[in-house]
Amino acid sequence: MDEYVVEMRHITKRFPGIVANDDVSISIRKGEVYALLGENGAGKSTLMSMLFGMYEPDKGEIIVNGKPVVFHSSNDAAACNIGMVHQHFKLVDNYTIAENIVLGMEPVKKKFGFLPWVDMREVNKEIQELSQKYHLEVNPTDKIEDVPVSVRQRVEILKMLYRKAEIMIFDEPTAVLTPQEIEYLLEIIDGLRKDGKTVILITHKIEEIKKIADRCAILLRGKLVDILDVKTASVQEMANMMVGREVDFNPYKSPANFGKTILEVDHLTVKNENNFEVVKDVSFSIREGEIFAIAGVSGNGQTEIADAVAGMMKAASGTITLDGKDVTGASIRERAEAGISYIPEDRQGTGVVMDFTLQDNLALREYHKEPFSKKGILSFDKFRSYADELIEKYDIRSGQGRETIVRSMSGGNQQKAIVGREIEEHTPLIIFVQPTRGLDIGAIEMIHKQILKERDRGAAILLISLELDEIMDLADTIGVIYNGQLLQTAPADTMTSHDVGRYMMGVKDA
Ligand SMILES: Nc1ncnc2c1ncn2[C@@H]1O[C@H](COP(=O)(O)OP(=O)(O)O)[C@@H](O)[C@H]1O
Ligand SMILES: [Mg+2]
Incomplete structure (x- = not known):
């Protein structure tokens, strides 16, 4: 007989106008990595929020370690050794890492018999031990506002461990991470499993599930579609179930048919507000019907190239020519009218x-x-x-x-x-910065098809993406950026993703 640490039976949860979870039942074994797969809005976070005591189900029951439970708050869930890392971290910016970890805990000691008091030296020591054990390196005295997002995530994980969580829920933990950081996190999750913890991983990325999960429950519009053994399930099968239709993973890419040069970037250098050169002497050109993709690890100058071409940032030196016309000094509006469309990374700010x-x-x-x-x-x-x-x-x-x-x-x-x-707009030049970031498979497929359609219409396309797969699938030509410089530019079919990955790490002569 299977031993389940968590059983959720016939769970239904409604919000005004929507059934977020419709009669969903899942059972989770101790020590497994259990994935919840589904598109945005499928009901994954809602289901786990109930296990973490943030909502109560309208119907159904939750059983933890064999006992029915009713959680009125996340403290109740924490008391059953359940922890959750939310999609948006819940940390206090101007507190230190250690303070964030103990925050909300019962005071450890009472000094002078009445004042709640926490011995931070002991806390720091305990955090150090946990961080070593689980490879979650942090410096406990750093302030949250001074550390990058990957470290903040480690703090959230440490916070769960510090509270003795045995069942750990991760809500889309990789959405905020770079490819390298994702690898690292998956190793950490593997380490947690080896230590006997039960991990529930919410995601809409099937590759991650393939890499780390034991089983996978698929949700579609609030309903449970199926529960699969990850080892024997194919990516295609999971994708189809998640989207609710047949997904085409390799949209047919017709042979390239290049026309005249549309964009010419010549010895471009761009400085940031601190007068630091973020783009250094970069040259490339894009022809009609060509997808030129810039690959690179986040923060190597790729978005600044896009901004400089679109006119959001000034060129410190070098020239930008659009269809034979020098637009280096032109305004954003003039460039848009001259034929540039721009899908920026910061969609809420400028989109x-x-x-x-x-x-x-x-x-x-x-x-x-x-x-x-x-x-x-x-x-x-x-x-x-x-x-x-x-x-x-x-x-x-x-x-x-x-x-x-x-x-x-x-x-x-x-x-x-x-x-x-x-x-x-069907402009001569379209710039895409991370066009599919955070999107579901169905939406990614649709956008990829549209990008290819524009290319086949004869548009010149500048694609900037952190997703190597996206670049390998779409690009005709790849430029790899490292530290503000294009280390290598070559036709896509002459480089493997392995080659591109090595250039991304700054290795020349890959
Ligand atoms: N607090 C809420 N109030 C109203 N509707 C909500 C609330 N939380 C989630 N929903 C809706 O419930 C559905 C499921 O949402 P969610 O569980 O966040 O999906 P997922 O995590 O799979 O992306 C969505 O349609 C969402 O808009
Ligand atoms: Mg969610």
Whole structure:
């Protein structure tokens, strides 16, 4: 007989207008890594929030270590040795790592008989021991605001360990990490399993599940689709179940058909606000019908190249030529009008107007032109039909269709809206920075197809991505950036992902 540490039976949870979990039952064995797979909005976080005591189910029961439990708060869950690392970390910025770890715990000692008091030396020592044991290196006296996101995540894990969690829930832990950091985290999770902990891993990335999980429950629109043994399940099978239809992993890429040069970047150097050279003497060109992808580890200057081409950052030296015209000194608007579309990384900051409707956001690039505007008169019928067309084509999901205020939409759907709006401009040059970051497989497939379609139409495409797979799938030409310099530029079919990976680490002559 199987020994389950957690059983969730017939769990239903409704939010206004939506059944987030619909009669879901899962049972988790001690010491396994159990994955919860599903697209955005499938109900994964909701299900685990109930196990962590943040919501109570409308129906169903939760059994922990064989005993039915009713959690009214996450303290109740913590008392059953359940811990959770949330998608958005819950740390106090101006406290130290050690302070964050003990925060909310019962005071360890009472000094003078009445004052709650924590002996920070002892705490630091205990943290050091935990960090060594689980390879979670931190410096307990560092302030949270001074450490990078990967360290913050380690603090969250340490916090669970410090509270003696045996059942650890990770909600999309890799979304904020670089490929190297992801590898490292998966090793840590493996270490936790070896130590007998039970890990529940929420994700929408199947490769991660393949690497680390023992079993996998798949949720689709609130319902449990199936529970699979990861060893014997194929990636294709998992993807199809997660999306609810057949997923095409390798969208057909037709042979390249390059035309004239559209973008010419010549000896470009860009400095940041501290006068530090973040892009150093970079040269490349992109032809019609060509996808030029810049591969590199985050923070090596790739987004600054995109910003410089689009006009968000100034070139310190060098030139940028668009279709034979020098645009080095042109404004953002002039460049947009000269034929550049830009899908930036910071979508909320520069991509959308959060308090406008979806319809108005979709028309943002078009409203002053025919047929949307004739002699200064706006045609709202056109706005509406255009919005509906894009919503359908790019599968933009929201509560109230085109009338939805963009702020209330999920990040993934905001992103689909921007990508759709910019692609529909059909400009000679399209810049994509991390176009599929955080998206589900279904949405990634759709956006990849659209990018290839634009390439086949004859657009020059600058693709910047941290996902090596995305670059290998789409690029015609790859430039690998390291420390602000293009270390290597070559046709995509002359490099393996292994070669690209080595250049990304700064190894020349890979
Ligand atoms: N607190 C809430 N109030 C209203 N709706 C919510 C709330 N939390 C989640 N939802 C909705 O429930 C559904 C499932 O959400 P969630 O569990 O966060 O999905 P996932 O984690 O799989 O992306 C979504 O449609 C989401 O909008
Ligand atoms: Mg979630």
